[in-house]
Amino acid sequence: MPTLDRHDDVYVLDLGDTENRFHPDQITALNTLLDEIEQATGPAALVTTATGKHYSLGLDLDWLGEHPDERIAYVKSVHDLLARLLALPMVTVAALQGHTFAGGAMFSLAHDLRVMRADRGFWCLPEADINLPFTPGMSALIQARLTPQAAHEAMVTARRYGAGEAAGLGIVDHAVPEDTVLSTAIELAQAQAGKAGHALRIIKTRLYPEVLEALALSEI
Numbered sequence: 536m537p538t539l540d541r542h543d544d545v546y547v548l549d550l551g552d553t554e555n556r557f558h559p560d561q562i563t564a565l566n567t568l569l570d571e572i573e574q575a576t577g578p579a580a581l582v583t584t585a586t587g588k589h590y591s592l593g594l595d596l597d598w599l600g601e602h603p604d605e606r607i608a609y610v611k612s613v614h615d616l617l618a619r620l621l622a623l624p625m626v627t628v629a630a631l632q633g634h635t636f637a638g639g640a641m642f643s644l645a646h647d648l649r650v651m652r653a654d655r656g657f658w659c660l661p662e663a664d665i666n667l668p669f670t671p672g673m674s675a676l677i678q679a680r681l682t683p684q685a686a687h688e689a690m691v692t693a694r695r696y697g698a699g700e701a702a703g704l705g706i707v708d709h710a711v712p713e714d715t716v717l718s719t720a721i722e723l724a725q726a727q728a729g730k731a732g733h734a735l736r737i738i739k740t741r742l743y744p745e746v747l748e749a750l751a752l753s754e755i
Contacts, residue, residue: 536561539568544578544728545721552586556595557638562612569619579731580724581623583646584630584717590656593638610755613638614672618750620645621676621743624736626727630720631698631707637661641673644680647727649707650720657695658706664693672750679746681706 540547548568555561572581585591599609620627620642629635629646635658643649643658651658660677662669669677669690678686685704688694698710711719740747 537564537568539571542721543725544580545724546572546575546579546581547717547721548572548581548583550583550585550591554589555585555591555639556593556598557591557613557616557642558595558598559609559612561595562616565616566619569623573624575625575731577731578728579625580728581625581627582630582717582720582724583627583642584632584720587633589633589639590629590631590635591639591642592634592636593640593642607755610670614670614750614752617641617645617672617676618747621750622736622739622747624733624739625731626724626735628720628724630717631656631658632713632716635659638673641676643707644676648709648720648723650709650711650716650723651698651701651707652713652716653698653710654713657697658701659693659695660689661693663691670755672746672752675746675749679743 537551538549572579594613599606627646628648628650629643631643631649631651633652633656635643635656637660640658640660677690681689682705685706696706698707701707702710709719
C-alpha cells in the first residue's frame with residue numbers, strides 16, 4: 536500500500552513495492568494521502584515514486600475480471616484519480632524508478648514532470664497488444680501530454696521506451712542514473728514548491744479543460 540513521507544516542502548508518495556496496480560483499495564489509499572497533501576499550507580510539492588522493479592503497471596485487470604458489474608464505477612475511480620492529479624494545486628514530479636505501463640504510464644503523464652531511471656525499466660502503453668481500447672478520457676490525457684507523433688506511436692504500436700528514447704520524445708523530462716532518480720525529482724519539486732496554491736489549480740484546470748471534461752465522463 537502507498538506511504539507518505541516529507542522532505543522539507545516536498546511530499547514523497549511511495550506507491551508500494553509490488554506491481555502497484557490500481558486496486559480499489561489502492562485508489563482509496565491514494566486519495567486519502569492526497570487529501571492530506573492538499574491540506575498543506577505554504578510551499579508544497581509532490582513527488583511520487585515506488586520501491587522495487589515497478590513504478591506501476593496500471594489497472595488491476597484481475598480484479599476487474601472478477602467484478603465485471605463494477606467496471607464502470609472502477610474506471611470512473613481511475614479517471615477521477617488521473618483528473619485529481621492533473622489539476623493538483625502544486626507541482627508534481629513522477630520519479631520512475633521501474634517499469635511504468637498502461638494506467639501507470641497515464642498516471643505518470645498526469646504529473647507535471649517525469650524523471651526516469653536511465654539504465655533499466657520501460658515506459659509503455661500496451662493496450663493495443665492486449666486488445667484493450669483507451670477510454671476517451673485516457674486518450675485525451677495522453678494526446679494532451681505528448682506530441683502528436685509520440686502519442687500516435689505509443690498508443691498504436693505499444694512500443695516499450697527506455698529512458699533515453701522516452702526523453703528524446705518528451706515522454707519523460709529527465710533520464711538519470713538509478714541512484715539519483717528520487718533525489719533529482721525531489722530537487723525539481725522543491726524548486727517549484729512556492730507555486731502551490733489555488734492559482735496553480737486554476738492554471739492547470741484552464742490548461743486541460745477538454746481532458747478534465749473527458750475524464751469526468753463515465754464513457755468507457
